[in-house]
Amino acid sequence: xxxxxxxxxxxxxxxxxxxxxxxxxxxxxxxxxxxxxxxxxxxxxxxxxxxxxxxxxxxxxxxxxxxxxxxxxxxxxxxxxxxxxxxxxxxxxxxxxxxxxxxxxxxxxxxxxxxxxxxxxxxxxxxxxxxxxxxxxxxxxxxxxxxxxxxxxxxxxxxxxxxxxxxxxxxxxxxxxxxxxxxxxxxxxxxxxxxxxxxxxxxxxxxxxxxxxxxxxxxxxxxxxxxxxxxxxxxxxxxxxxxxxxxxxxxxxxxxxxxxxxxxxxxxxxxxxxxxxxxxxxxxxxxxxxxxxxxxxxxxxxxxxxxxxxxxxxxxx
Amino acid sequence: xxxxxxxxxxxxxxxxxxxxxxxxxxxxxxxxxxxxxxxxxxxxxxxxxxxxxxxxxxxxxxxxxxxxxxxxxxxxxxxxxxxxxxxxxxxxxxxxxxxxxxxxxxxxxxxxxxxxxxxxxxxxxxxxxxxxxxxxxxxxxxxxxxxxxxxxxxxxxxxxxxxxxxxxxxxxxxxxxxxxxxxxxxxxxxxxxxxxxxxxxxxxxxxxxxxxxxxxxxxxxxxxxxxxxxxxxxxxxxxxxxxxxxxxxxxxxxxxxxxxxxxxxxxxxxxxxxxxxxxxxxxxxxxxxxxxxxxxxxxxxxxxxxxxxxxxxxxxxxxxxxxxxxxxxxxxxxxxxxxxxxxxxxxxxxxxxxxxxxxxxxxxxxxxxxxxxxxxxxxx
Numbered sequence: 001x002x003x004x005x006x007x008x009x010x011x012x013x014x015x016x017x018x019x020x021x022x023x024x025x026x027x028x029x030x031x032x033x034x035x036x037x038x039x040x041x042x043x044x045x046x047x048x049x050x051x052x053x054x055x056x057x058x059x060x061x062x063x064x065x066x067x068x069x070x071x072x073x074x075x076x077x078x079x080x081x082x083x084x085x086x087x088x089x090x091x092x093x094x095x096x097x098x099x100x101x102x103x104x105x106x107x108x109x110x111x112x113x114x115x116x117x118x119x120x121x122x123x124x125x126x127x128x129x130x131x132x133x134x135x136x137x138x139x140x141x142x143x144x145x146x147x148x149x150x151x152x153x154x155x156x157x158x159x160x161x162x163x164x165x166x167x168x169x170x171x172x173x174x175x176x177x178x179x180x181x182x183x184x185x186x187x188x189x190x191x192x193x194x195x196x197x198x199x200x201x202x203x204x205x206x207x208x209x210x211x212x213x214x215x216x217x218x219x220x221x222x223x224x225x226x227x228x229x230x231x232x233x234x235x236x237x238x239x240x241x242x243x244x245x246x247x248x249x250x251x252x253x254x255x256x257x258x259x260x261x262x263x264x265x266x267x268x269x270x271x272x273x274x275x276x277x278x279x280x281x282x283x284x285x286x287x288x289x290x291x292x293x294x295x296x297x298x299x300x301x302x303x304x305x306x307x308x309x310x311x312x313x314x315x316x317x
Numbered sequence: 318x319x320x321x322x323x324x325x326x327x328x329x330x331x332x333x334x335x336x337x338x339x340x341x342x343x344x345x346x347x348x349x350x351x352x353x354x355x356x357x358x359x360x361x362x363x364x365x366x367x368x369x370x371x372x373x374x375x376x377x378x379x380x381x382x383x384x385x386x387x388x389x390x391x392x393x394x395x396x397x398x399x400x401x402x403x404x405x406x407x408x409x410x411x412x413x414x415x416x417x418x419x420x421x422x423x424x425x426x427x428x429x430x431x432x433x434x435x436x437x438x439x440x441x442x443x444x445x446x447x448x449x450x451x452x453x454x455x456x457x458x459x460x461x462x463x464x465x466x467x468x469x470x471x472x473x474x475x476x477x478x479x480x481x482x483x484x485x486x487x488x489x490x491x492x493x494x495x496x497x498x499x500x501x502x503x504x505x506x507x508x509x510x511x512x513x514x515x516x517x518x519x520x521x522x523x524x525x526x527x528x529x530x531x532x533x534x535x536x537x538x539x540x541x542x543x544x545x546x547x548x549x550x551x552x553x554x555x556x557x558x559x560x561x562x563x564x565x566x567x568x569x570x571x572x573x574x575x576x577x578x579x580x581x582x583x584x585x586x587x588x589x590x591x592x593x594x595x596x597x598x599x600x601x602x603x604x605x606x607x608x609x610x611x612x613x614x615x616x617x618x619x620x621x622x623x624x625x626x627x628x629x630x631x632x633x634x635x636x637x638x639x640x641x642x643x644x645x646x647x648x649x650x651x652x653x654x655x656x657x658x659x660x661x662x663x664x665x666x667x668x669x670x671x672x673x674x675x676x677x678x679x680x681x682x683x684x685x686x687x688x689x690x691x692x693x694x695x696x697x
Contacts, residue, residue: 026375056341056372082345083632110348112379163382263386 004047012039021057023050025172025220026160027111029103030057033095034064035077041096041196045175045209048217059106063099065092081106093199097207100177107158107172108259114160114170115271116259121154121169122146125304127227128169129296130159130279132257138234138286141182144210145289146296148190153216154224161226163264166271167278168223173216175209183208189289227303229254229279230296232286240291242284242299250281318636320592322346322545322629325356326552327594329363340373346629351546353380354427380427387430391418394433394484399519401452405444408518410436410510412489412530416521417550419513424553428546432476432485438507439490446474446488453480492530493537494654501533501576524558524565525572532585533578539650541626541643545592548627551585552593566601574608583609588627622646 003011003022014020019032020042033039060082065075075092078085079102086105090098108116119132120143129151133139140156147153154171162170175196178186183198183206194211201207229250230242254272255261261268280299286292321343324331335343347353357377360366369377395415402409410416412434417425437445450456454477459467467475473489491503510520522530528551535547559565573582583605589595590602610616625642628634 055337056370058372058376060345082349084349110376110379112382113375263383265386265389267382 001051002048003043003051006043006051008039008043011043012036015039015042018054019060019062021052021054022046023052023220024174026170027058027107027172028052028056029059029061029106030054031099032060032062032064033099035092035095037093037197038063038095038099041209042099044194045196045211047211048214049173059103059110061099061102061106063095063102065095091201094201094207096196096209097177097199097201100175100209103174104157107160111160112260112263113164114162115166115261115264115268117159117161117254118157118257118259119159119254120156121159121171121224123152123154123169123171123224124150124297124300126225127300127303128154128224129228129230129300130169130226130275131230131232132159132254133232136234137232138182139232140176140178141185141234142232142286142289142292144176144178144182144186144193145189146293147176147210147213147216148186148193149293151296152219152224153212158259161271161275162223163267163271165223166274167226169226170223171216171220173212173220175211178208178210180205185289186210226275226278227280228299229276229281230284231282232284232292234287235285236287238285238287240286240288240295242282242295245281245283247276247281250279251276318628318634320346320628320634322350322352322356323592326359326549327592329359329365332360332365332368337370337372340370342631342633344373344376346631346633348376348380349630351429351543352549352629353377354384354429355546355549356427357381358427384427384429387428388418388425390484391415391425391430391433394482395419395519397482398433398435398486399516401454402445402448403518405437405441405448406518407437407441407445408507408510408520410507410520410522411513412436412492412522413534413550416527419519420511420521422554423557424550428550432487434473434487434489436489436492436503436506439503442474442488442490446477449477449486449488453482454478454486455480457485493533499533499537499577499580501529501578505576506530524554524562525569526576528554528558528569528585529573529576529578529582532581536581536584536623537650537653539647541646542630544627545629548585548588548592552589552595555586555589555595555597566598570601570604570608573605579605579609583611584623588623592627619649622649 011020015031015033015038019030021028021030022042031038031042062080063077064080065077076089077092077095077098078089079087079098081102117130117132119130120139121128121130122143123129131139131142143153143156153173153176154169155174156176158172160170160172162168186193187195196209198206198208231245231250231253251272254276258268258272261272264271319342321339325343343356344353347356353376357380360369360377366374391414395411395418399409411419414425414428414430415433415435417428457476457478459475464475467473472491472494473487477486477488478484479486492501492506493499506522506526509523509526511523513519513521521527531547531551531554535544535551562568569582573579586597586602586605590597622642622645625639626646
């Protein structure tokens with residue numbers, strides 16, 4: 001049963017009661033909230049996600065508005081992970097963003113059955129392209145654009161490499177977080193996609209979320225093979241440029257962008273080493289989304305054809 | 318109330334009767350009580366991982382991976398500290414978690430460590446602090462009141478933090494505040510200490526003292542959030558030491574008398590037996606009880622509070638008054654550790670001045686959260 005099969009009122013009622021359990025890839029998350037904007041955003045942005053019963057949920061989140069004076073004066077919300085309060089209250093209009101953020105917090109704090117890298121990851125022809133990047137590199141815009149043009153979205157923030165199956169990446173298929181200029185860029189580039197309300201956040205500017213494509217959600221239990229690592233860098237008016245990056249530098253950068261490389265110790269080192277060996281690594285500069293996507297399509301087609309021809313050669317001998 | 322931690326640690330086989338929603342609750346109680354790694358070890362050692370449902374297992378595996386890393390880091394820290402303090406040429410005793418790791422005790426596996434505790438002779442504290450400061454350890458961010466409080470009344474100096482490694486260190490000179498009701502002689506602890514293999518001048522407490530210290534710490538500290546974890550540490554020691562020394566129980570009881578720690582030992586045995594089904598011979602149990610105070614209204618109140626404080630740190634085990642019980646345990650701990658004329662001003666300061674200063678500080682702090690700050694936090 002997906003979220004869509006329930007009316008907004010039912011979703012809202014569930015959130016106000018025992019909670020609602022969403023499944024996204026390997027995790028189930030139970031949410032409780034008495035805030036209408038959280039219900040509306042979940043109803044809109046998770047409409048194609050499966051809802052499951054509350055028997056066993058991986059993470060238990062509550063985003064609630066306290067009663068009392070604070071309801072009227074600079075209203076705030078409290079965020080709880082199963083009764084624990086990991087960070088301070090947030091402004092009310094960031095309630096839904098706090099849910100997304102808090103969910104990331106849980107995964108990065110508790111899911112050490114994965115090596116977790118702060119990177120976007122998309123897939124085509126079964127091959128995963130991992131895009132680690134610094135803030136402002138245009139990673140989310142690129143991810144959203146690729147997802148709107150037929151690439152499968154695994155995640156815009158968290159690349160999950162399972163320890164037991166370390167040459168793959170496991171999908172999350174959650175909404176894509178967009179900031180500032182990229183919001184208008186994406187609304188124009190992919191007007192057919194669904195966007196949540198835009199809220200302003202004093203520290204980060206404006207924020208919104210784009211719904212994950214339904215085809216990505218349908219395949220959220222299907223891992224992808226690691227194949228490409230691309231370090232994107234948006235530069236205004238830059239021509240589309242791609243050049244190989246040395247594996248050693250790629251390794252160092254990804255280790256730095258990992259949430260739990262340290263926790264995994266030697267295993268983490270071995271896994272990352274294998275990932276880097278599995279993948280071609282590139283530095284990429286761009287300003288034009290169409291050109292960027294065309295280039296990635298070519299890159300992945302090459303991988304696809306070389307695999308296909310190897311397979312054909314093998315079957316003919 | 319469903320205390321599944323207590324059920325499972327008392328008798329691991331009970332998981333065979335668990336429904337999936339019991340596992341949901343068990344994982345949550347364990348995670349909030351810092352016991353998920355221990356739970357993994359318990360189920361593995363009882364060959365029960367294969368009976369663990371596929372939904373619950375990743376949580377336990379994840380915590381175990383995390384605690385393994387903690388253990389490695391503690392080993393590394395011990396080695397660094399040893400080098401940093403070697404010029405002092407004075408005995409250093411590792412306490413609590415660090416001691417379990419250094420002595421290779423089973424209590425170490427699956428345990429999270431928040432800080433490292435070491436003890437030196439009181440006359441060497443200033444020198445040790447000085448040496449540590451030269452090696453990159455900094456005093457932590459406590460306010461003037463707390464600084465003075467630590468220096469005057471406590472058994473340790475304010476926590477130190479390493480500027481590069483981020484580790485927190487508690488430097489003790491005895492195991493309990495100077496003003497406390499029970500006042501064990503620290504020299505006796507040093508005399509009985511046991512050398513750590515491969516190091517000179519590095520020690521752990523002897524087995525009896527290790528149990529007594531854990532018990533004293535647990536039952537006289539004011540923070541009860543993770544108390545069940547500490548009780549499980551004691552349980553592990555009480556299951557191990559009697560297999561290494563047949564005289565263990567007699568020695569433990571005699572030592573409690575000798576160090577004036579009869580009361581905490583009685584509590585430890587009582588709650589280990591009640592909550593964790595620790596195999597304690599009746600004779601030892603009775604002797605420990607008989608040499609401690611067990612009667613009277615204050616004991617009844619203490620029992621009432623401890624029984625609540627020792628529950629898993631999860632809402633499923635708390636009544637609406639849980640906050641009040643924890644607060645009373647906090648007051649109790651101060652009552653135990655300082656005379657009345659010190660207690661009242663201290664609690665007033667904590668109740669009135671500290672929250673105001675914290676509020677001022679919070680207002681200054683940045684309000685927003687994002688994934689980059691999270692990443693920075695993780696890799697600190």
